Amino acid sequence: MRLTLWTYEAPPHVGAMRIATAMEGVHYVLHAPQGDTYADLLFTMIERQSKRPPVTYTTFQARDLGGDTAVLFKTAVAEAYERFQPQAIMVGASCTAELIQDDPGGLARALNLPIPVVALELPSYQKKENWGAAETFYRLVRALADPACARHTGGRPRCNVLGPAALGFRHRDDITEITDLLDRIGVDVGVVAPLGASPADMARLGEADFNIVLYPEIASTAARWLERTFHQPTVATVPIGVGATRDFIAEVARVAGIEVPAELAASASRLPWYSHSVDSTYLTGKRVFIFGDATHAIAAARIAKDELGFTVVGLGTYGREFAREVREAAALYGIEALITDDYLEVEALVSELQPDLVLGTQMERHIAKRLGIPCAVISAPVHVQDFPARHSPQMGFEGANVIFDTWVHPLMMGLEEHLLTMFRDDFEFSAEAAPSHLGHAAAASPATLQPATPQSAPESDTSDWAPDAERELRKVPFFVRGKARRNTERFARDRGIALITVETLYHAKAHFSS
Ligand code: SF4
Numbered sequence: 001m002r003l004t005l006w007t008y009e010a011p012p013h014v015g016a017m018r019i020a021t022a023m024e025g026v027h028y029v030l031h032a033p034q035g036d037t038y039a040d041l042l043f044t045m046i047e048r049q050s051k052r053p054p055v056t057y058t059t060f061q062a063r064d065l066g067g068d069t070a071v072l073f074k075t076a077v078a079e080a081y082e083r084f085q086p087q088a089i090m091v092g093a094s095c096t097a098e099l100i101q102d103d104p105g106g107l108a109r110a111l112n113l114p115i116p117v118v119a120l121e122l123p124s125y126q127k128k129e130n131w132g133a134a135e136t137f138y139r140l141v142r143a144l145a146d147p148a149c150a151r152h153t154g155g156r157p158r159c160n161v162l163g164p165a166a167l168g169f170r171h172r173d174d175i176t177e178i179t180d181l182l183d184r185i186g187v188d189v190g191v192v193a194p195l196g197a198s199p200a201d202m203a204r205l206g207e208a209d210f211n212i213v214l215y216p217e218i219a220s221t222a223a224r225w226l227e228r229t230f231h232q233p234t235v236a237t238v239p240i241g242v243g244a245t246r247d248f249i250a251e252v253a254r255v256a257g258i259e260v261p262a263e264l265a266a267s268a269s270r271l272p273w274y275s276h277s278v279d280s281t282y283l284t285g286k287r288v289f290i291f292g293d294a295t296h297a298i299a300a301a302r303i304a305k306d307e308l309g310f311t312v313v314g315l316g317t318y319g320r321e322f323a324r325e326v327r328e329a330a331a332l333y334g335i336e337a338l339i340t341d342d343y344l345e346v347e348a349l350v351s352e353l354q355p356d357l358v359l360g361t362q363m364e365r366h367i368a369k370r371l372g373i374p375c376a377v378i379s380a381p382v383h384v385q386d387f388p389a390r391h392s393p394q395m396g397f398e399g400a401n402v403i404f405d406t407w408v409h410p411l412m413m414g415l416e417e418h419l420l421t422m423f424r425d426d427f428e429f430s431a432e433a434a435p436s437h438l439g440h441a442a443a444a445s446p447a448t449l450q451p452a453t454p455q456s457a458p459e460s461d462t463s464d465w466a467p468d469a470e471r472e473l474r475k476v477p478f479f480v481r482g483k484a485r486r487n488t489e490r491f492a493r494d495r496g497i498a499l500i501t502v503e504t505l506y507h508a509k510a511h512f513s514s
Helices: 012-022 034-046 062-067 069-084 095-100 106-110 127-144 173-185 199-204 216-230 242-256 271-276 276-282 296-309 320-332 343-353 362-371 396-408 416-420 467-473 477-492 502-511
Strands: 028-033 056-057 086-095 118-121 160-163 188-195 211-215 286-290 311-317 357-360 374-379
Touching: 012 028, 012 034, 012 056, 012 086, 012 127, 012 199, 028 069, 028 242, 056 118, 056 211, 069 086, 069 467, 086 095, 086 127, 086 396, 095 416, 118 127, 118 160, 127 199, 127 216, 127 320, 160 173, 160 216, 173 188, 173 242, 173 502, 188 199, 211 216, 216 296, 216 320, 242 357, 242 396, 271 276, 271 396, 286 296, 286 343, 286 362, 286 467, 296 311, 296 396, 311 343, 320 343, 320 396, 343 396, 357 362, 362 374, 374 396, 467 477, 467 502, 477 502
Parallel strands: 028 056, 028 086, 086 118, 160 188, 160 211, 286 311, 286 357, 357 374
Antiparallel strands: none
């Protein structure tokens, strides 16, 4: 048992739902207790899809457990087939149904339906949502890709684009961006899957010359199988950021055996100039903490360091399947990766590091809000506002533009940051106020400017502050005050100083700046 308040990922059958909902002509029959239909809301409310997910739940109740739940399941499959007439059907169990062991795959096959039946074995007590999505996609690809499908001939090189799914962070707009980019490189897109693909499309996967994996969490297992079965190479560079997009273009051109068109060789993003322009000078060296799924966290770290001049002080993921990749990336920045799905561990590290900016998921947004640190969202899990109406990719050159604006927005603008250090007592632009471009609603209350609670920051609170030292501390601009307080307290504690004076404050400052 583990006491859990927030989870970064849902159970694996939600990952399977993300694949079914992304596709056309596929139906999923899920053996699940009454109440599991809550997952529909992820798609209809958070992602704001205008149709129900193609999922039939058996919704068994306590009284059904005394009867034959297997019959209940078979009836649900037969009725779903009759009603929805899918081209393929997926069957599986949710966590509770896994315990009653009704064997959805065997039961569905016994019905002899005239369409492919894909049985999913998703161990709900060991694995999570992304693994469930990857396993489901892999099973579907195996079941539906036609082994006799011939490679296309003539014309431009052709690729499949794999990974975009329902409930994916910006997947909708990334696909638009990347298919357009591929067209400009001179490559045709055969099948995009699972998003928008039907079983008939999946049968054509073997026609393509190579596969592009945009979201490794979802598509790398399937891509490995396609590599073995159809001898299709995989482009694995994820084009998030200007540098990564250029690498992506080069890799696609190499695998496709073509020259990169001259106009694409030059960057088409505004990010490089924006981050080189003098207004961005004050961004240099800002300390950033990054957490999310592995793909987005690794990409964000590269952009932060190489394209915005930030210092990466923390990097981590909740996706244990990709821990190795994140550890390798963290080593590039001389830090140790944080691999955890416990948000309290994330909060403790953010609290200890006191970064200038947090880039993370919806959870980190809450953590950063509590600690009074600016934050931007870079990865799922996300809330409804991160399925925006406007075009907002993360990938490609336009994605880099979106990223520049999104990450810089929460920070205090340069002039205001500078003025605050000189005129702290202004009634409106005081050191206690939040960045004025964020409006009053974003004003940080004094409570949020305090160091973290003892629970999340066990080391913080041991020394007393003399009144003049507290006054001196308040001269430090609010966005670094928490860090100054914590460093001073640590300095005092290490030296057995019970009362922090102005002198201690400056000794600590000298100590940590040296
Ligand atoms: S079966 Fe799984 S998803 Fe459904 S309520 Fe129980 S724990 Fe949640």
